[in-house]
Amino acid sequence: MDDLYVDLLDLVKFIENEVMKSGALTVCTEMLRKELRYLLLLVCGARTWIHMDEGNDVRNFFNRLQILITNAGRDLQLLCDIGSSEQDRVSYDTLQKIWLLKPDMILFLRLLPKLVRAFGVVLSADQVPAGYIESLIDNLEFLLNYKADFVAPVKEKLEVIKRILKILKGFLPFMLKYSNFESNEFNNFCNHFTVVTKKVSCCIALLCLADELDEDMADCISFMLIDLLQSIQHAKSDIISYVGGLKLLHPTIEFTRELDVFAGGFVHFILEAPMTKLNSWSYLPVYIDHVQKLQISLRLLLIYILCCDIHNESLTIFDLVVNEFWSFINSLDNRETNEDLGKEFDLAISRLVQKMEPMASKILEGTIGTQKPALPFSQIDSLGCVDLVSQNLLRLLDHRIDSIAPVAHQIKVVLFDIKNFKPFLEGNVDQQGKREEVLYVCDRMTNLFVEFEYIVDMFVLKPSPMRNNQLDDVIEEIRFFKEVVEFSQIFTGKKDVPIDCQASKPSTPIINEAVVGLEDQIEILMARVIGGGAELNTIPVIGMPGIGKTTLAKRIYNDGRTSDHFDIQAWGSVSPRNTVSELAQDILISIIDLSNDIYKSKEWKELDYLDLLRRQLYGRRYLIVLDEVWDSYIFHELHRCFPDNHKGSRILVTSGRKYEDPLFDEPFLVRLLTPEESWELLQVKYNHLRLCTREEFRKPPIPNENCPAEVGKEIAANCRGLPLAIVLVAGFLGNLEDDSDWLTITEEAFSSETNRDVGDCNEIIELSYKKMAGYLRQCFLYFAALPMSTEISVSKLTWLWVSEGFLRRDEVKKPEEVVQDYLNDLMGRSLVMEARRSSKGWLKSCHIHDYLYHFCRDKSKAEKFLPVASRFEDFVLDKEDLILYIPPISLTRTMIYSSEPGWHRSWKSPLPKEGPFPFRGVKGLVRVLDLGCINIGNTFPPKIERLVHLRFLSLQGDMTVMPSWISKLWNLETFLVKGTKSEVALPDTFFSMEGLRHAHIDNCTFSDSNLSQLDPLQTLSTPSLSYDKGNIMRSFPFLQKLKCIFLESWGHSENLGESCNRFPVLDFLNQLESLNVIYQGRVLLPCEFNFPSNLKKLTLSKFRLPWVEISAIAALPNLEIFKLLSKAFEGEEWNVSNDEFPKLKYLKLGNLNITRWNISDDAFQSLEHIVLQNCKLLTEIPSEFGDSCRSLQKIEVFMCGETVSQSARNIEESQQDGGKGKFKVTIQNPIRD
Incomplete structure (x- = not known):
């Protein structure tokens, strides 16, 4: 036996290495190679069980085979050595001899039951039978192709047999693997397999050996083939009973691709005969889709039988449906095919499908329950998720990336599947009351599409055959679920109209916050703020989350009595991630103009801001509000900036905890609302929200028929006086349908009322969350x-x-x-x-x-939504908890840096001073990478070059040159770079970033060589532009928003006919609507602006031009928003003539040295909003704004003189006298003499 194995192996190697290399491989030699391969498999297996052959029949067979192989090897070797062309003849002679032996090869199958009992599933019991069928299929294909004319009379029958053999080969290994080897069913199946394959072998041998097919021979072979087909067909009931035998022994077979293939192949096998007969009728194939539904249902039913149905109820239905289908097809013999027969056929198939309806729910639940666990992708918005996958895959194809060429076909297949799946998803996703298993199918299909996209993205990073195989596996599972979807539609019907869980209603902006209640507490707290002694006091405002601490502090802060009493007011929102310096800057913004260059210089240190704050407050009476102080540490650090001027200054601190600290005075405890206040707040908040909905969608105010007073009061009482709970309930009720039962629905939010803490709003938020799309x-x-x-x-x-x-x-x-x-x-x-x-x-x-x-954070974890790396340690230490699913698929595609509370105490210098940023935690599939809070050093981390899936990238550092490889990030849409040193030079490759839409790079410069057009770019900041470099902007023809730096450029102007300071020409940017320009250079006059006429928003800073130069801007026909900041214009007097600024709606003057402002009656005819900030020399606002500018609605005055504040109040009175009751004036931190 060992000698035979060696001889076979040598002969196969000789053909594959010598004959194939010589180019002499013929059809016969290739067929011989396949036969020898199977014989090698057979002999390899036989070596383990040949001793069990008691009758020596198998030994005699192998002895004959040994002689045949020895002679064939000798003859082929000799012919190859002398270069003879007789190889094809020798190969064909050897094939004929093998074909003569082939019917005897089946002898080993008689030993199969004995073999598996002895060895279990071994090579001989699994691979050899499948390999034997494969060799028969190869023989049939050889006959149908190489001897096509010869076998033409029986071609149709041979094709049927080949198809049956392929089906049998597909599920044979599975049946052998899970068989009950002791059962009669197993023995019956082995006998049946032996009979069928021996008959096929005999027919093939006869056809292969015959030189011609005369009429007698044709009749003989045709009879043999008919007998063979009948043998296969009559075994149908035996095979069904064999499946029952499988089930009795293996009640817990797990779903695998192997099982899926087996189920599909088995159903095709038992329906092959009726399907063959059906296809031969000309009219009935019109109804073939109904038969396919039957096949899908039977396939899923069979999977359910093997995996779930321990009582075999389903097997009975399976057997019944198959038998009735066979019987019905047989009953159609000799019937005339007409329309009536077609209808009868259609009705019969429908009845057969309906016979499975009692099991439909179990089948659907069982089959989906057999699937492997899904990857933890979020299913919050399945429809949007599938749309995104489709867009991303199409994007890959459109870019024609070389690396995806091997998987392009699979991508197209899945895109087609997505297109077909979307109608089912639209009809079922976010539907209330949908069957759980149907929703599971929606989620699972979505999950598979996302998984497919992940693997494709990994393939883009690193192509490999393993990834290709993974894609095939996902596609196979998608196909399975497509059939589950079709099955679901058979029994559950379709939804044609997609309905979101709670579609959003058109709404308008919510401008004002409704505030109700606590008037008594406001007065008590106000007395402590503006009353008391002259020493500095720190008043803690303490209460549970949602009780209204911040709202109360805002009421005090915005009260007119407060602004009249204090020289300075400032508000600071304390974040757990704030440094003391950042909080100081936040407070300073309310007091001075921090845009001055001196505050941005490299020499300006953290301590300088603290000292600046102390100096600004020194000698003044001030009110500082610190909102949400989470730790007394930061207050202690900041407290040294608050001088005690003995003028009655106050610090108001809101906090959720009570501090035993000598710096704090007696705490002010915020109380809960009374039931009456709760009901009033619910009404005011709800009625305010309804006004923010467009009138045609607006609901009636409460109380109303859906919410009578007694119901509303009960709902409000259930909120237990917590303002946050009341506000949330109002928002939830405002989005309910008109016919909803408000009390019943809200009781769901208070279902655990007896155990609910007063401050627990989770159930209310959850109820609102569930009602959202x-x-x-x-x-x-x-x-x-x-x-x-x-x-x-x-x-x-x-x-x-x-x-x-x-x-x-x-x-x-x-x-x-x-x-x-x-x-x-x-x-x-x-x-x-x-x-x-x-x-x-x-x-x-x-x-x-x-x-x-906190609700969002906990819910995100529970929903496995958007795994995000957000801690400094995630990036530096590469902690395992960053990844929710271990490779091969890492789910983290969003990395937004936000440090843990108090990080600044332990990480004084967040990054090492030398060496590259340690990006070990950044994974290759990341789409969003936000490191804008970290100084990454003076170079771009090289690892970013490999993050080709990035769409959002934000960095901060000391870099001065952007690397040319940045263009490899072909997916990048938003690119933010905060340079902390000097200019950042952009490479020529920047212009080839075809996906880039938003580029915000501090003080960037372009090379003007190799320019190309970057059409997608919509927003850009902050390039430095001179007149000569202005043409660079022609590379961005569709730019909509631009912030830039103008450099001085003295030269001759064709328009002015003289030399002037020529600013860059931008009038060709026809899409530009918003422009923010900062000037760097000397004041040179005259000057020339060239702005596009379509400009709607313009901001100018640091030009220091005389007011006469503003006339070119005043004539812009579409300008609606105009901001003059930081010495944009200089001079004591600004005169505005008639018809200037015709469409201007918003005007802001900030940090200007203007003294007098005069306007004509017909100037600013559309102006609605004026903001004056830090214009300390201005004497007043023109009174014409009160008399003739009827469009004006609002004036805001910050850090200006008292006369300006008074003129604003005078204009307010004039407007109100003219009938405008909603005119608003805001005055903060006026400069007192």
Whole structure:
């Protein structure tokens, strides 16, 4: 036996190494190679069990085979040595001899039951039978291709047999693996397999050996093939009973791809005969899709039988349906195929499918329960997630990246699957009352698409066959679930109209915060703030989260009595991540203009801000509010900046804890609201929110029929006097449908009332969370990825959400508008709070309550939403808890640095002074990387070059040159760089970043060589531009927002006909709407502006020009917002003529040395809002704003003289006298003589 194995192996190697290399490989030689390969497998297995052959029949077979192989090897070797062309003849002769032996090869199958009992599943019991079938399939293909004319009379039957053999080969290994080797069913199956394969072998041998196929021979072979097909078909019931035998012994077979292949192959096998007959009729194939539904149902039913059904109820249904299908197809013999028969067929198949309906729920639940555990991807917004995957995969194909070429076909397959799956997802996702298993299918399919995208992204980073195989595995599982979806639709029907859980209603911005109650406490606290002794007092305002500490402090801060009493007012929001210097700067912003260059110089140290604050407060009566002090340490560090001037200065500190500290006076404890105050606040808050909804969607104020007074009072009482709870309930109720039962629904939030702490709002937030649409939920939870107790820039939030793929596609609105809608919706639910608004009235920054932050953080963990690395240690120490799922797939795609509370005490210098930034924690699949709070040194970390999936990148450091490899980040959309030293030189490759939309790089410079057009770029800051370098901006034709530095450029002007200071020409930027310009250079006159006529917003700083030069700007036809800051213009008097600034709505003058401001009656005809800041020399605001400017609505005055404040009040009186009751004036920190 060993000699035979060696001879076979040598012959196979000879053919593969010598014959194939010589180019002499023919069809016959290739067929011989395949046969020898199978014989090698057979002999290898036989060596382990040949001793069990009691009758020596198998030994005799191998002896004959030994002689055949020895002779064939000798003949082929000889012919190869002499270069003869007779190899094909020798190969064919050897094949014929093997074919003569082939029917006897089946002898070993008689030993199969005995073998598996002795050895279990060994090579002979598993691979050899499958290999034998493979060799038969190869023989059939050889006949059908090489001897096509010869076998033409029986070609159709051979094709059927080949198809059956392929199906049998597919599920045979599985059946042998899980068989009950002691059962009669197993013996019956082995006997059946032996009979079938021997008959096939005989037919093949006869056809291969015959020289011609005369009529008698054709009839003989045709008879043999018919007999063979009948043998296969008649074994159907035996195989079904064999499956029952499998089930009795193996009640816990796990779902695998092998099981899926087996189930599909088995169903095809037992339905092969009726399907063959069905396909032969011309009319009935029209209804083939109904048969496919039957096949899908049977396949899933079989998987359920093998994995779940220990009582075999399903096996009975399976057997019944198959038998009835066979019987029905047989009953159609000799029937005329017409429309009536088609309808009868359609009805019969439908009835067969319906017979499985009693098991439908169990089948669906069972089959999906057999799947491997899903990767922990979030399913908060399945529809948006699938859309994002589709967009990302299409993006990969569009970029034609070489590395994805090997998987391009798989990507196209999955894109097609996504397209087909979306209607099912739209009809079922976010539906109340949907069956749990249907929702699971939605989640699982979404999970698979995301998993596929992850693997593709890893393939882009590092192509490998392993990744390719992983993609195939995911595609196979997607196919399985596609059939589950079809099965679900058969029995559960379809939803044609997608309905979000709670669709957002169109809303308008929420401008004012409704405040009710605590009037008695306001008066008590006010008495302590503006009364008492002359010494400095620190008053702690203490209370549980959500009780209204910040609201109370704001009421005191904004009260007119406060501004009249104190010389200086300043507010500081304390974040756990604030350093003392950062908090000092936050306070100073309310007192002085920190935009002055002196405060930004390299020499300006942290202690300088503390000293500056102390000097600004020295000798003045001041009120400082420190909101949400979480640790007395930071207050102690800051307290030395607060001089005791013995003028009655006060520090108001809000905190959730009581400190035993000598620096603090007696704490002021904020009480809960009374039931009456709670009901009043609920009404005011709800009615305020309803006014923020467009009129056609607006609900009636409460009390109303949905919420009569007694119901409203009970709801308010359940909030136990906690203002946060009342506000949240109001926001939740404001988004309910009109016919909702308010009390019943809100009782769900208070279901555990007896055990609920007064400050526990989790159930209320949870109720509001559940009623939100998926896309809104993920936007809400995203706040957990951002720093706590911090104002969040809406611009940055927009860039982040776009990078994460959170925004639903909108063909009309820009992403910035969509984000405003989302935030307005969240504010309408009282989940997000406004911090500041921009000059155009849009939300500029926002924040959430700390309580809501903790809810978002806990909910994100529970929902496995957006695994985020946010701690300094995550980046430096590479802790294992950063990753929720161990490789091969790391789920962290968002890394936003925000340190743990108090990090600045232990990390005085966050990064090592030498060496590169240790990026061990940054993973290759990251899409969002925000290191804007860390100084990464003087070079760009080289590892970033490999992060090709980045879409958002924010860095801070001392770098002066951007590397050329930055263009390799072809996915990058938002790029933020805060340079802490001097200019940052951009490489030529910057212009090839085709995906870049937002680039904000401090003081950057361009090379003017190798320029190309960067069409996608929409916002840019802050390039330094001279007149000669201005043409660089032609590379950005679709720029919408620009912040830049103008450098002095003296030269001849064609327009002026003389030399002047020529500023860069920008009038060709037809899409530019917002421009912010800072000038660096000497004051040179005259000068020349060239701004685009479509400009809507303009900010100028440090030009120090005389007011006469403003005329070119005053004529801009579309200018709506104009800010003059930091000595933009100089001179005592500014005169504005008629018809200047025709569309201007917002005007801000900051840090100017203007003394007199005069306007004509018809100037500023559209002006709505005036802001004056730090204009200390200005005497008054023109009275014409009170008399003739009827569009004016608001004046804000900060750090200006008392006469300016008085003129603002006079204008307010004039406007009110003219009938404008909503005119508003804000005055803060007036400069007193």
